[in-house]
Amino acid sequence: MTKMDITEYFSLVFSDYTLRTITLGTAVLGAVTGMLGSFAVLRKQSLLGDAISHAALPGIAIAFLITGAKDTNTLLLGALVSGLIGTFWIKSIVKKTHLKSDTALGLILSLFFGFGMLLLTFIQKQPNANQAGLDKYLFGQAATLVESDVWLMVIVTGLCLFVLLLFWKEFKLLLFDADYTKTLGFNTKFIDILITSFIVLAIVLGLQTVGVVLMSAMLLAPAAAARQWTNSLATMVFLAAIFGAFSGVFGTAISASQTNLSTGPVIVLVASVFVLFSFVFSPSRGLLFKQIRFIKNRRDLELHKTLAFMHHIAETHENISHPHAIKLLNNFQGYTRSTLQKLVEKNYVELKGNMWSLTEVGFETAENLYTKQSTEDE
Amino acid sequence: MKQKIAVKVDDLTVAYNYKPVLWDIDLEIPEGVLMAIVGPNGAGKSTLIKSILGILKPIAGSVTIYGKPYEKQRQLVAYVPQKGSVDWDFPTTALDVVMMGTYGSLGWIKRPRQKEKKAALEALEKVGMLAFKGRQISQLSGGQQQRIFLARALVQNASIYFMDEPFQGVDATTEIAIINILKELRKAGKTVIVVHHDLQTVPEYFDWVTFLNVKKIATGPVKDIFNDDNLTKTYGINFKVSVQE
Numbered sequence: 001m002t003k004m005d006i007t008e009y010f011s012l013v014f015s016d017y018t019l020r021t022i023t024l025g026t027a028v029l030g031a032v033t034g035m036l037g038s039f040a041v042l043r044k045q046s047l048l049g050d051a052i053s054h055a056a057l058p059g060i061a062i063a064f065l066i067t068g069a070k071d072t073n074t075l076l077l078g079a080l081v082s083g084l085i086g087t088f089w090i091k092s093i094v095k096k097t098h099l100k101s102d103t104a105l106g107l108i109l110s111l112f113f114g115f116g117m118l119l120l121t122f123i124q125k126q127p128n129a130n131q132a133g134l135d136k137y138l139f140g141q142a143a144t145l146v147e148s149d150v151w152l153m154v155i156v157t158g159l160c161l162f163v164l165l166l167f168w169k170e171f172k173l174l175l176f177d178a179d180y181t182k183t184l185g186f187n188t189k190f191i192d193i194l195i196t197s198f199i200v201l202a203i204v205l206g207l208q209t210v211g212v213v214l215m216s217a218m219l220l221a222p223a224a225a226a227r228q229w230t231n232s233l234a235t236m237v238f239l240a241a242i243f244g245a246f247s248g249v250f251g252t253a254i255s256a257s258q259t260n261l262s263t264g265p266v267i268v269l270v271a272s273v274f275v276l277f278s279f280v281f282s283p284s285r286g287l288l289f290k291q292i293r294f295i296k297n298r299r300d301l302e303l304h305k306t307l308a309f310m311h312h313i314a315e316t317h318e319n320i321s322h323p324h325a326i327k328l329l330n331n332f333q334g335y336t337r338s339t340l341q342k343l344v345e346k347n348y349v350e351l352k353g354n355m356w357s358l359t360e361v362g363f364e365t366a367e368n369l370y371t372k373q374s375t376e377d378e
Numbered sequence: 379m380k381q382k383i384a385v386k387v388d389d390l391t392v393a394y395n396y397k398p399v400l401w402d403i404d405l406e407i408p409e410g411v412l413m414a415i416v417g418p419n420g421a422g423k424s425t426l427i428k429s430i431l432g433i434l435k436p437i438a439g440s441v442t443i444y445g446k447p448y449e450k451q452r453q454l455v456a457y458v459p460q461k462g463s464v465d466w467d468f469p470t471t472a473l474d475v476v477m478m479g480t481y482g483s484l485g486w487i488k489r490p491r492q493k494e495k496k497a498a499l500e501a502l503e504k505v506g507m508l509a510f511k512g513r514q515i516s517q518l519s520g521g522q523q524q525r526i527f528l529a530r531a532l533v534q535n536a537s538i539y540f541m542d543e544p545f546q547g548v549d550a551t552t553e554i555a556i557i558n559i560l561k562e563l564r565k566a567g568k569t570v571i572v573v574h575h576d577l578q579t580v581p582e583y584f585d586w587v588t589f590l591n592v593k594k595i596a597t598g599p600v601k602d603i604f605n606d607d608n609l610t611k612t613y614g615i616n617f618k619v620s621v622q623e
Contacts (some may be wrong), residue, residue, distance in 0.1 A: 172470070
């Protein structure tokens with residue numbers, strides 16, 4: 001693609017057929033993987049996507065060897081079959097042996113990927129002019145998207161949305177508490193197969209665009225970012241879809257506006273920016289606000305403790321406003337000059353020369369400190 | 379007085395690997411009892427409950443609820459899993475978790491409506507958690523999380539309740555609140571089966587007890603069988619727990 005400006009891209013995206021197709025494709029792909037990724041993340045199966053996409057590779061090669069066709073749908077059908085086989089092998093390894101799921105994932109991932117690479121090198125040595133192009137599935141090549149590919153993505157996304165809405169309650173239940181789901185009489189195997197099949201389907205659809213190696217990021221990144229902003233499953237799924245779609249659009253825009261920037265990796269990088277931003281700036285879970293709250297909390301506590309200490313001293317006198325020497329406070333660890341200044345600002349304490357005294361308000365506040373704190377805990 | 383049998387377990391044997399976790403368990407639980415299942419770690423207490431509820435597949439044996447196979451009687455049974463069995467950072471609220479108790483009677487696809495929401499709110503009130511209905515579940519204390527699990531089971535409006543260590547990691551206030559609810563359930567004629575760890579409180583809380591250590595050691599009224607002899611048989615060391623009353 002030739003070099004162009006980002007603004008130029010956005011004016012072209014509505015008129016240029018190829019650009020529009022690619023943008024739509026990556027947006028829809030980002031949305032569907034974001035949605036399904038939420039489920040994978042919440043089930044702690046984040047790496048499942050990685051295993052599935054790698055497991056799809058031999059399927060692509062075998063489909064090519066059998067049919068000799070380079071047509072995307074045939075190859076993706078092969079990918080789907082081997083992706084599904086890989087997934088259900090992982091599940092049965094976990095179920096039948098004592099291996100943990102990370103081990104099973106790693107085993108299947110490398111086994112299938114190794115076999116896939118073997119087949120790819122074999123195909124490359126064949127005297128068949130048609131061979132070139134299979135390796136685009138390794139890193140993806142969004143430029144090869146055509147309108148029918150996008151239609152396929154739209155159909156799958158629509159289907160996925162429909163199933164999601166239909167079985168929303170069952171999905172949520174299984175994600176939160178699988179054993180309990182069983183006792184309520186739901187067929188957990190069916191729900192599980194449904195979710196997993198859609199995850200496999202979405203990943204396979206993305207192979208052409210993003211490729212085997214980076215596909216799992218499309219599943220995880222939008223979901224991980226979305227989790228930071230909400231405490232509701234529905235909002236999380238929705239946000240993940242939005243983040244995914246925007247990653248697709250921005251990724252395409254950026255790669256289209258530069259020469260020699262392949263789209264898949266750029267999309268993944270944009271998605272990672274969403275993640276980074278969310279980790280830092282989310283109001284409830286973000287690092288920044290957490291740190292600010294932590295510091296503020298500490299300051300408040302120091303202030304309260306100092307006030308309580310002063311209250312303790314003031315109580316020894318009949319007149320609570322009787323002045324005491326500031327140096328008395330040096331015995332107290334939490335005391336600093338600035339806490340004293342803050343207490344004066346809040347009108348809890350009055351200063352006169354080297355002496356301080358509690359005000360009426362300060363005394364009452366100090367007395368109610370403990371009870372106030374315990375009601376805030378409620 | 380001849381009591382109806384709520385739960386009947388026959389020849390139940392369960393194994394994870396080669397060694398059986400439960401061996402040939404026969405158990406009859408009469409209707410309306412508040413029963414503790416006690417035994418050392420690894421005795422198969424949770425496994426027993428999970429096998430009765432069909433979460434685990436036994437090697438042999440059968441379970442009937444009021445004389446019919448469990449699969450046909452699910453609606454009569456509610457389950458309170460161990461608190462640690464789920465991820466409390468899941469993005470959902472207290473009310474939403476309690477609503478899950480209505481999903482079984484709703485069946486596939488149907489969404490909960492006003493009626494289900496009302497039932498969930500009532501259950502939250504019963505466990506003293508109404509004020510926390512909108513709270514994200516990770517922001518609840520351990521005791522509050524346990525109450526939410528209890529409320530979820532209460533919503534099911536079952537006849538038989540299975541609870542896996544509902545007192546684990548809760549403070550004294552919550553423990554009393556929970557036991558009071560369990561006693562109320564018994565008063566209403568429900569059958570409550572609880573995996574329990576604190577032997578000291580067995581005579582105070584329960585009227586029925588099952589001693590379990592892979593095999594069933596004994597089952598019956600607390601006042602008849604909760605004694606040093608059975609405790610020694612179950613735990614394998616000499617026991618002196620003075621039985622109150």
